[in-house]
Amino acid sequence: MHSGGVVPDISLWTVVFLVVAAFSAGWIDAVVGGGGLIQLPAMLLGLPNASPAQILSTNKISSLCGTATSAVTFGVKVRPDRRTVIPLTILAGLGAAAGALVATKIPMSWFKPIVLVLLIGVAIYTALKPSLGARTALRWDGRNHYVAAGTVGLMIGFYDGAVGPGTGSFLIFALVGLLGYNFLQASAKAKIANVATNLGAIAVFAAHGAPLWGLGLTMGAANMVGGLLGARTAVARGSKFVRIIFLVVVSALILRLGYDVFA
Secondary structure: OOOOOOOOOOOHHHHHHHHHHHHHHHHHHHHHOOOHHHHHHHHHHHOOOOOHHHHHHHHHHHHHHHHHHHHHHHHHHOOOOHHHHHHHHHHHHHHHHHHHHHHOOOOHHHOHHHHHHHHHHHHHHHHHOOOOOOOOOOOOOHHHHHHHHHHHHHHHHHHHHHOOOOHHHHHHHHHHHHOOOOHHHHHHHHHHHHHHHHHHHHHHHHHHOOOOHHHHHHHHHHHHHHHHHHHHHHHHHOHHHHHHHHHHHHHHHHHHHHHHHHO
């Protein structure tokens, strides 16, 4: 990955387009993750002359604003277990920083087919098990539970730093399918971990390429409003609603990645 380079000229209409995309991404990301499905392609369309470092780091700044807002909302209203959140979050942040370092050296095309297969598996498994994530039934307790949470954070954090799209969905699926949380509790924990993965990746990307701070913070404000509304919607509607949106977003991710891999 090369340095940020020249700051591209950005028209008012481009800013408006990216602000709308950031708001939509914030809402989806708060409910179930996967906001990058909207925001990153929108940035690639709107900023064709920006470097990869500028786009990736600016995208992370915007995402961080919305993710932090929805994490606070979930933290207050859902009250996730701190002993699980702490190892999950710390290791997710470290994993993201490591993944971002790898992203500076390894082509994205290596990751996409693997991610596509994983997403298809996630979608099929969730669709065939309607009871999945309806209620909390933890797989392990004590130290084993926290070790499993930390391992999930490290692995998916690494993926977020290296590749990105679908991180929130992978976190939620791992917390539901592996650890046994309901979808609402999983969303709350995933949002807090996602704050750490964004911070870890921003730290590395900012060192390698100049973020477009003005645009990133403007989009971040819109992402924040979307994140606040999305988190409140998820809390009000419950796990069943989150599961439906989860399946819709994962299906859209599969189509997007499938197009990238085969086209």
